């Protein structure tokens with residue numbers, strides 16, 4: 043099946059060796075040539091010396107899920123040769139550094155040798171340079187093998203080192219060394235090669251964390267507190283970088299306040315304090331951080347304080363797989379904290395949606411006066427995705443929800459902080475400092491009445507809890523709608539999925555259709571669920587719920603919160619920490635459907 | 644927010660401050676603490692200090708954690724917004740609130756359990772960041788609200804009411820504060836209003852982190868004869884460094900103390916502290932000396948009170964971070980959003 047604009051290249055390197063930027067230049071070059079690519083960084087929780095991989099699927103048709111089976115392995119790490127070789131498809135290629143020659147035991151794989159270390163040692167005296175430029179040598183070699191447009195590649199190098207112009211010349215030198223060597227010694231290009239296209243017009247190549255950090259700037263966030271944790275760190279860093287570029291006063295003072303907190307408890311506490319005081323605020327973390335934030339999430343829910351929490355999920359349980367992806371915090375976030383708490387969740391599917399949902403989350407948090415948790419993951423957050431370019435509508439008015447000004451307070455003589463005047467469960471809040479004599483109240487996590495006064499009257503407290511439930515129902519009606527893909531109105535086969543699984547699900551649906559199984563799909567974008575989720579379930583008999591966790595967490599949530607029958611919902615679960623492949627989904631749905639067909643006959 | 648304070652109706656019986664407000668305007672709900680609890684006296688001192696400072700109550704936010712002490716903000720300044728957060732986390736809430744609006748005065752109230760145990764980390768980091776706030780610990784050496792367990796500030800020599808001995812050495816919050824960058828560190832006693840009120844006034848006028856460790860006996864669980872946090876013990880062992888007068892800006896007062904024993908400390912807003920030293924060798928701007936003095940006296944069983952440490956730089960977090968002089972929460976979101984014109988070049992970088 044591999045061929046022109048359709049193959050997988052994998053770079054096996056050692057982390058800390060400078061391969062990351064070379065790999066990125068490779069992916070970017072294909073992108074600029076108009077060919078969709080989906081690079082996946084498979085990296086260790088380590089700083090230097092351990093194996094790391096960069097797997098790039100090239101697909102002119104725009105299939106951007108991971109695909110098993112490597113067509114061209116660039117094996118730059120002797121520690122992993124054995125395993126790397128195993129992953130190469132029959133008829134595939136393996137390029138390696140033959141400075142130390144080695145016998146590979148796969149007659150069905152073409153071995154391409156190139157003495158990269160020797161070439162670099164001959165050209166560069168400095169050991170660090172010898173190491174660094176190896177990466178560009180292999181990029182040059184691959185460029186020759188798959189027929190990459192040299193002009194585009196050189197352009198990418200130039201833009202990568204813009205401002206560090208001294209580096210351009212040696213990088214180009216390394217590139218040409220690799221390219222020249224391959225062209226002199228091997229028949230180029232290989233049958234797996236690229237031809238320029240236009241499938242990336244109007245697209246960008248960006249990571250979800252980059253986009254979400256920028257989205258927070260556009261959403262008007264002015265306070266950010268965070269504590270470093272993979273894979274969320276680059277989100278906070280993105281916010282800071284973009285805010286420094288876009289939020290400076292002429293005198294050099296910042297229109298944002300950012301604190302690296304002492305831990306996640308403090309990080310969310312700072313976000314809550316700022317949200318309470320009328321600034322848009324957020325924090326970003328991953329599973330272990332969310333666990334620490336639980337008590338505060340309950341406070342923000344119950345005291346009705348807006349804030350945005352980005353949870354860039356990673357592999358659990360516990361410290362788990364810090365550098366692998368999962369969607370295993372669905373339940374722990376939906377119900378984070380003790381007591382009857384529920385939280386609004388948003389599920390972006392790609393970096394573009396990380397941007398839009400990030401910005402939107404701040405409106406939603408203020409409108410609903412509650413935490414909004416944006417459920418990203420390592421795959422979306424840290425990998426570069428080909429996705430729609432970011433768009434901002436200047437006509438958008440940031441909706442700050444029900445916040446009273448001094449004049450409005452004067453006009454509302456019997457105001458109470460938790461009085462539901464409009465019947466939507468959302469009450470009117472006041473910001474400290476607004477009015478000299480009115481609107482002050484005591485925010486508390488203890489049981490309270492409509493005026494925020496402490497009460498031990500259980501009935502009064504239950505009324506407040508019930509009103510919060512009404513608010514949660516209101517939330518379901520204003521959150522982003524689920525996205526449906528109805529391929530055949532009469533099909534009774536449905537797929538429900540969310541987040542990063544979209545490319546795999548889309549491709550699996552195409553392959554299933556090729557085999558005569560037509561399924562419809564619904565992508566969940568938010569919790570609490572919109573009406574449409576229940577309606578989709580009603581319209582289908584067998585619904586495959588695709589998710590990356592062991593417990594079928596979204597399936598459980600659908601049963602409990604959308605009241606969908608258990609028997610209808612069939613889990614398709616992957617939790618090995620790697621982004622899902624289309625084949626994984628296709629095989630399972632295909633098998634289940636042929637069973638169902640036999641059973642029906 | 645340009646809301647002009649309107650003078651309230653004339654009532655001859657009650658004394659008014661410059662805003663035309665009486666002490667009653669600074670009160671809160673009726674206290675539900677035990678009769679005689681030290682915390683109520685500190686509440687009264689806060690009310691008195693705010694009244695004397697002519698403070699517009701809505702320009703102050705009161706924040707607390709959990710405990711009998713953390714309930715106290717309900718009992719003062721009902722015209723101020725308050726936030727009774729979770730146990731030990733008052734500093735982070737205050738940090739966020741302060742980042743959002745640097746123009747308000749932030750008064751944090753905590754207990755010794757809230758601060759010295761569960762919240763020790765947040766307490767330390769708020770000081771390290773020099774958050775502009777006044778942080779009062781109502782220190783009773785025990786967990787009042789959970790019925791009298793030892794807290795980490797209870798002296799090792801001080802047994803429980805039932806006679807159990809305390810196994811561990813105490814944490815002295817004032818010493819930690821001096822070490823970690825609090826710019827204003829004072830210690831007082833709930834039973835010494837004359838010392839406490841001007842100390843609160845000065846702390847609230849300080850630009851930076853002002854920490855007050857106020858010994859506040861728990862009459863129910865830790866006021867027995869063997870306790871070193873009892874009224875009797877503190878009265879008997881109070882080692883006062885200095886007497887402090889707070890002089891608001893634009894006011895001058897006559898000093899009638901002996902030459903050489905009084906020094907004047909300027910605060911950023913023009914107010915002054917007059918320190919009448921009872922111990923002439925003591926220099927509150929010398930951190931080493933402060934810590935030494937406190938330790939030496941503590942070893943003798945004495946409780947050192949007064950202005951323990953003062954850093955005239957009055958540094959605060961906003962200065963360190965370089966944030967705008969404008970309150971971030973007052974800036975319209977439309978001004979914070981860079982708009983589509985800035986997005987095009989960013990998209991280009993992602994290609």
Ligand SMILES: Cc1ncc(C[n+]2csc(CCOP(=O)(O)OP(=O)(O)O)c2C)c(N)n1
Nearest residue numbers: 710711712730754755756757785786787788
């Ligand atoms: C997370 C958490 N753990 C435990 C408690 C129970 N608790 C409530 S108040 C308190 C101790 C309060 O002691 P302190 O801060 O000294 O206040 P005091 O009552 O002595 O004024 C504890 C442990 C709680 N509210 N939250």
Ligand code: SF4
Nearest residue numbers: 677680711787861862
């Ligand atoms: S238990 Fe102690 S601290 Fe709590 S209110 Fe009573 S006297 Fe005060």
Ligand SMILES: [Mg+2]
Nearest residue numbers: 754755756785
């Ligand atoms: Mg206590």
